[in-house]
Amino acid sequence: GQQVMQIPQYQHVQEGEDFTTYCNSSTTLSNIQWYKQRPGGHPVFLIQLVKSGEVKKQKRLTFQFGEAKKNSSLHITATQTTDVGTYFCAGPEDDYKLSFGAGTTVTVRA
Amino acid sequence: NAGVTQTPKFQVLKTGQSMTLQCAQDMNHEYMSWYRQDPGMGLRLIHYSVGAGITDQGEVPNGYNVSRSTTEDFPLRLLSAAPSQTSVYFCASSYTRGWTEAFFGQGTRLTVV
Numbered sequence A: 001g002q003q004v005m006q007i008p009q010y011q012h013v014q015e016g017e018d019f020t021t022y023c024n025s026s027t028t029l030s031n032i033q034w035y036k037q038r039p040g041g042h043p044v045f046l047i048q049l050v051k052s053g054e055v056k057k058q059k060r061l062t063f064q065f066g067e068a069k070k071n072s073s074l075h076i077t078a079t080q081t082t083d084v085g086t087y088f089c090a091g092p093e094d095d096y097k098l099s100f101g102a103g104t105t106v107t108v109r110a
Numbered sequence B: 001n002a003g004v005t006q007t008p009k010f011q012v013l014k015t016g017q018s019m020t021l022q023c024a025q026d027m028n029h030e031y032m033s034w035y036r037q038d039p040g041m042g043l044r045l046i047h048y049s050v051g052a053g054i055t056d057q058g059e060v061p062n063g064y065n066v067s068r069s070t071t072e073d074f075p076l077r078l079l080s081a082a083p084s085q086t087s088v089y090f091c092a093s094s095y096t097r098g099w100t101e102a103f104f105g106q107g108t109r110l111t112v113v
Helices: none
Strands: A004-007 A010-014 A019-025 A032-037 A044-049 A055-058 A061-065 A071-076 A085-093 A097-100 A104-109 B004-007 B010-013 B019-025 B031-038 B042-051 B054-057 B064-066 B076-078 B087-094 B108-112
Touching (some): A004 A085, A019 A104, A044 A061, B010 B019, B019 B031, B019 B087
Parallel strands (some): A010 A104, B010 B108
Antiparallel strands (some): A004 A019, A032 A085, A061 A071, B004 B019, B019 B076, B031 B087, B064 B076
């Protein structure tokens, strides 16, 4: 079956720095989605990318979908303490199931 | 709209006990799924449903049963709890094929002793 892999598993960032987390799928995806889970919370949808090479921005967050639609990245600039949490990418496995990566857990040093 | 509601939020079971985790959504979503979350493992799919009366197994279905008698409800049953089932369980729903934007419940933190 489809596998979605994320790296790194952990990201420790100094407040104000930038970082990137990466997502790779073993198969071509129809779309890729990103979710954020705050500590003790539940995953919350951030964005969906559909087109090859698509780039979308949400304030300090930039999401990219690879040309082959098998990889994606999330780049956060000027990290803030509000960015703490686990970021998951997810891709549909056929029309009926959504597969998640293991997530990147972000901690921020003030 | 309440969205996706899960009950209970916390539960402690003894090995061998059975219980049902409840999930209800009021968004008229056809697609619903159960995931378990364990440290370093991400969200693993247990069972999913594409409509009332239709369910199927996900990645880690052993020890769990589901049914979908209505569009709104998708309960998850643990048949005979084992310590390996200690986890956080999330129910999710979506309104489209391909799971365009999943909505998650608050989660149930289950401990099996």
